[in-house]
Amino acid sequence: MSKSVSNVIKPRKTMKDWLIENALIVVIILMVIYTAFSADNFVSFNNLKNILSNVSVRFIIALGISGCLIIRGTDLSAGRIVGITAVTTAIFLQRPDASGVLYQNIAGTPIPLAFVVAITVGLLFGLFNGLVIAKLHVPPFIATLGTQIAIYGLNMMLSKNAPIGSLNTSFSIFGAQGVTIGGLQIPYLTFIAIFVGVFMFILYRYTVYGKQMYAIGGNEIAAEVSGVNTQKSKILIYTLAGLLYGVAGFLLTAKTGSAAVTAGTGYELEAIAAATIGGVSTSGGIGSVPGILVGVLVFELLKTCLQFLGITPEMTNVFQGLVIVIAVALDIRKTMRKK
Numbered sequence: 001m002s003k004s005v006s007n008v009i010k011p012r013k014t015m016k017d018w019l020i021e022n023a024l025i026v027v028i029i030l031m032v033i034y035t036a037f038s039a040d041n042f043v044s045f046n047n048l049k050n051i052l053s054n055v056s057v058r059f060i061i062a063l064g065i066s067g068c069l070i071i072r073g074t075d076l077s078a079g080r081i082v083g084i085t086a087v088t089t090a091i092f093l094q095r096p097d098a099s100g101v102l103y104q105n106i107a108g109t110p111i112p113l114a115f116v117v118a119i120t121v122g123l124l125f126g127l128f129n130g131l132v133i134a135k136l137h138v139p140p141f142i143a144t145l146g147t148q149i150a151i152y153g154l155n156m157m158l159s160k161n162a163p164i165g166s167l168n169t170s171f172s173i174f175g176a177q178g179v180t181i182g183g184l185q186i187p188y189l190t191f192i193a194i195f196v197g198v199f200m201f202i203l204y205r206y207t208v209y210g211k212q213m214y215a216i217g218g219n220e221i222a223a224e225v226s227g228v229n230t231q232k233s234k235i236l237i238y239t240l241a242g243l244l245y246g247v248a249g250f251l252l253t254a255k256t257g258s259a260a261v262t263a264g265t266g267y268e269l270e271a272i273a274a275a276t277i278g279g280v281s282t283s284g285g286i287g288s289v290p291g292i293l294v295g296v297l298v299f300e301l302l303k304t305c306l307q308f309l310g311i312t313p314e315m316t317n318v319f320q321g322l323v324i325v326i327a328v329a330l331d332i333r334k335t336m337r338k339k
Helices: 002-009 015-021 023-038 045-070 078-093 111-135 140-159 169-176 188-206 208-218 220-225 230-256 267-277 289-308 313-338
Strands: 178-181 184-187
Touching: 015 023, 015 313, 023 289, 023 313, 045 078, 045 184, 045 188, 045 208, 045 230, 045 267, 045 289, 078 111, 078 140, 078 230, 078 267, 111 140, 111 169, 111 230, 169 188, 169 230, 178 188, 184 188, 188 208, 188 230, 188 289, 208 220, 208 230, 220 230, 267 289, 267 313, 289 313
Parallel strands: none
Antiparallel strands: 178 184
16 A cells, blocks of 8 residues: 555656756757758867867866765866866976976976876865865855965966976877777877776765765765764865866866966866766765766767857857756756655
8 A cells, every 4th residue: 555655646757857857968969960960070080089088188077076066065166276287287297498498497207297296286275175164164165266266376376377388298199199999089088087987986886985975965964973974074075076186187288288377267167067967966965977977078069069050159158157057957956856
């Protein structure tokens, strides 16, 4: 009897509900199909390679920010941490014999050491965010907004407001090349992103770290009562996010072959939108690595389609802003429907 009653009261998802909840993905798929038929060179190996390179960097950023969202937080400093780690990477990997070297004493650093420095810088900023949020109980929005502004100032001083180029040749080749399969060149960056994605999938799904993260997002008070050290978990989540931003900043510099104070600008909003499109709930406790990948890919395809359709950069920003609002609105609708 109780089984039949539960079946009656359980809300059934109709096709209309599914279409509304996945409206953004459906619309962007239709846009991709339209662009493929109407724009030259959209369906090409070169364009696919560019999409893979962009998705690789942004996927790692979205993975970092996803943990913050799952525990009902956020990270508005993500883009700036990516930016300062990108600039740090460029400073260490400038060729010492090139003209206009910013810091002669550290130029020409070996690539592995530059990578360690970049992820350490990202990790330290992430740790700072985690400590402020967990220990001082500053709301994540305010804490990371303050960090965002401070890092931008630090980055301006570090870069001396000058673009940084003339990087290690092997590093630039690494960022531009990849493994050729048939006519498609899969960037080396993509293989790194796949490795990071697999690591995060295992971390989220099969470890105590992941279980505690989802528990905090579902109900922080209940998680504390059940023995979860929520302060420690938050610090770890934001620290790992910072480390991933450092990896992304390193790869971004490899991809572009240079860096500037504007590197990473707005990436945190793209990452939040992509994660939300991919099923990470702003209400906490929900999100998966495969979903995040889908969200990043969908958001990148949107930008690429707008570019090939001749939409101006100004209007592209308008469309991206609307997508962010709609993605969060649809997420709230899904959350309310479950309740």
